[in-house]
Amino acid sequence: MKAILRRTYGPAEVLEFGDVDQPAIKPGEALVRIRAAGVDRGVWHVMTGLPYLGRLAFGVRRPRNPVLGMDAAGVVEAVGEEVTTLRQGDEVFGTCNGAFAEYAAVREDRCAPKPAGLTFEQAAALPTSAVTALQAVRKQGRVQAGQRVLVIGAGGGVGSYAVQIAKASGAHVTGVCSTGKVDLVRSLGADEVVDYTSTDITESGQRYDVVLDIAGNRPLRQLRRVMTPRGTLVIVGGEGGDRLTGGLDRQFRAVLLSLVVRQRMRFFVAVARRPDLETIRELVESGAVRPAVDRTYPLVEAAQAVRDMAEGRVRGKAVVTV
Numbered sequence: 001m002k003a004i005l006r007r008t009y010g011p012a013e014v015l016e017f018g019d020v021d022q023p024a025i026k027p028g029e030a031l032v033r034i035r036a037a038g039v040d041r042g043v044w045h046v047m048t049g050l051p052y053l054g055r056l057a058f059g060v061r062r063p064r065n066p067v068l069g070m071d072a073a074g075v076v077e078a079v080g081e082e083v084t085t086l087r088q089g090d091e092v093f094g095t096c097n098g099a100f101a102e103y104a105a106v107r108e109d110r111c112a113p114k115p116a117g118l119t120f121e122q123a124a125a126l127p128t129s130a131v132t133a134l135q136a137v138r139k140q141g142r143v144q145a146g147q148r149v150l151v152i153g154a155g156g157g158v159g160s161y162a163v164q165i166a167k168a169s170g171a172h173v174t175g176v177c178s179t180g181k182v183d184l185v186r187s188l189g190a191d192e193v194v195d196y197t198s199t200d201i202t203e204s205g206q207r208y209d210v211v212l213d214i215a216g217n218r219p220l221r222q223l224r225r226v227m228t229p230r231g232t233l234v235i236v237g238g239e240g241g242d243r244l245t246g247g248l249d250r251q252f253r254a255v256l257l258s259l260v261v262r263q264r265m266r267f268f269v270a271v272a273r274r275p276d277l278e279t280i281r282e283l284v285e286s287g288a289v290r291p292a293v294d295r296t297y298p299l300v301e302a303a304q305a306v307r308d309m310a311e312g313r314v315r316g317k318a319v320v321t322v
């Protein structure tokens, strides 16, 4: 089958369009014919092997799996032993190892039926980003109706969903993004939008019950300044940390500090399991959430998709079509 392959960690230049064997499915997995694959920061981390800590999971010296890509939407071609909820011909979306390919092995508990009314491209833009946003808003942030929520990184993959899910929870949402993404963030339902290139988030004097820090790597003291005295900070991510840990020390400091101050501070690693994918499907089908797909790229141009996402040129999500 055709796939996007790499033999080593590195920039998008290490990616090649080539041939590889179709994956064998294990018990509990389905073989899915991929129609579209989502691009997100995780793909960049797995491609570059940065931060180095991540290589413990993906291969220390070189990538264990030559095929890149995690988020996918497609059609079940065959099911393995022990699979009870999937049948040949089902249209699904979910996560896997190696989505930038014609076929992927997808675990039964890591996929769900594709939301009605969505194209494969739109569905592929959902799994990791939308589930991360769901967990950040509901599980970690415990956002309630009427609360003021600040979403930093609102114009990106996770942020575009976080704005919509926080709105669906009845919150008053302020999105933070760069100038070119202001219109998108407003169109997603944000009540207010702060362009961080011209306005410092601490300048307005506003305080937020929940701050979702999805991008920017701002110092904790700056984030705490915009939180209410008993507010919650959820650290989702942030690029630009050191090469070994990616700046994880900020996350650990936040959790430790949380033990001695009244503000709650959390970080988490999202896993897109079926129950959360089902919740996302319901939110999409109810009209509360829509994927903001900015650009699609043919499989052969996947390297450009990853480059555009990593360099901040994508408003919302980029998707590779197969």
Ligand SMILES: NC(=O)c1ccc[n+]([C@@H]2O[C@H](COP(=O)([O-])OP(=O)(O)OC[C@H]3O[C@@H](n4cnc5c(N)ncnc54)[C@H](OP(=O)(O)O)[C@@H]3O)[C@@H](O)[C@H]2O)c1
Binding pocket: 040, 041, 042, 128, 129, 132, 152, 153, 154, 155, 156, 157, 158, 159, 176, 177, 178, 179, 181, 196, 214, 215, 216, 217, 235, 236, 237, 238, 239, 268, 269, 270, 271, 309, 310, 312, 314, 316
């Ligand atoms: N904890 C988890 O399980 C989990 C899961 C998924 C992702 N993540 C992490 O979450 C982060 C975001 O992922 P993503 O997929 O949403 O990436 P993305 O699509 O690239 O979005 C990041 C957004 O942040 C914006 N941004 C950059 N600097 C900023 C700043 N100083 N202030 C405000 N916004 C800024 C970028 O655009 P503009 O600068 O143009 O506005 C971009 O739109 C990454 O670090 C990723 O590794 C964590």
